[in-house]
Amino acid sequence: MTLYEKLGGETAIMQIVDDFYKRILADDTVNKFFAHTDMKKQLRHQTSFISYALGGPKEYTGRSMEKAHEGLNLQPEHFDAIAKHLGDAIAEYGASPEDISTVIDRVATLKEAVLYK
Numbered sequence: 001m002t003l004y005e006k007l008g009g010e011t012a013i014m015q016i017v018d019d020f021y022k023r024i025l026a027d028d029t030v031n032k033f034f035a036h037t038d039m040k041k042q043l044r045h046q047t048s049f050i051s052y053a054l055g056g057p058k059e060y061t062g063r064s065m066e067k068a069h070e071g072l073n074l075q076p077e078h079f080d081a082i083a084k085h086l087g088d089a090i091a092e093y094g095a096s097p098e099d100i101s102t103v104i105d106r107v108a109t110l111k112e113a114v115l116y117k
Contacts, residue, residue: 006095009056017046017089018043020085020086020089021034023089030081045062048060053107074115075115
């Protein structure tokens with residue numbers, strides 16, 4: 001069973017992503033990066049990305065991580081805050097500590113692609 005299935009599929013991922021962005025937008029460390037973002041579009045995009053990353057059935061067709069984060073000059077503290085918010089949002093929906101760790105480990109593989117761009 002994939003993490004996508006374990007977490008409850010697309011409907012659950014949509015709820016997790018919504019919770020995730022509520023946490024991000026409440027955090028002054030990272031909310032500035034979303035000041036001019038169409039959040040409805042962002043929520044759809046991120047739901048697609050996270051679903052795919054967790055083993056969902058649909059192929060992710062968005063921009064590369066490098067392109068998506070170009071010009072933001074994200075630093076390690078920004079990346080760490082985002083990863084924490086994702087882990088906390090997933091935990092809120094009943095994921096096991098092991099599953100949360102697996103998700104965060106997958107996210108960590110993107111660190112080099114998004115930092116200092």
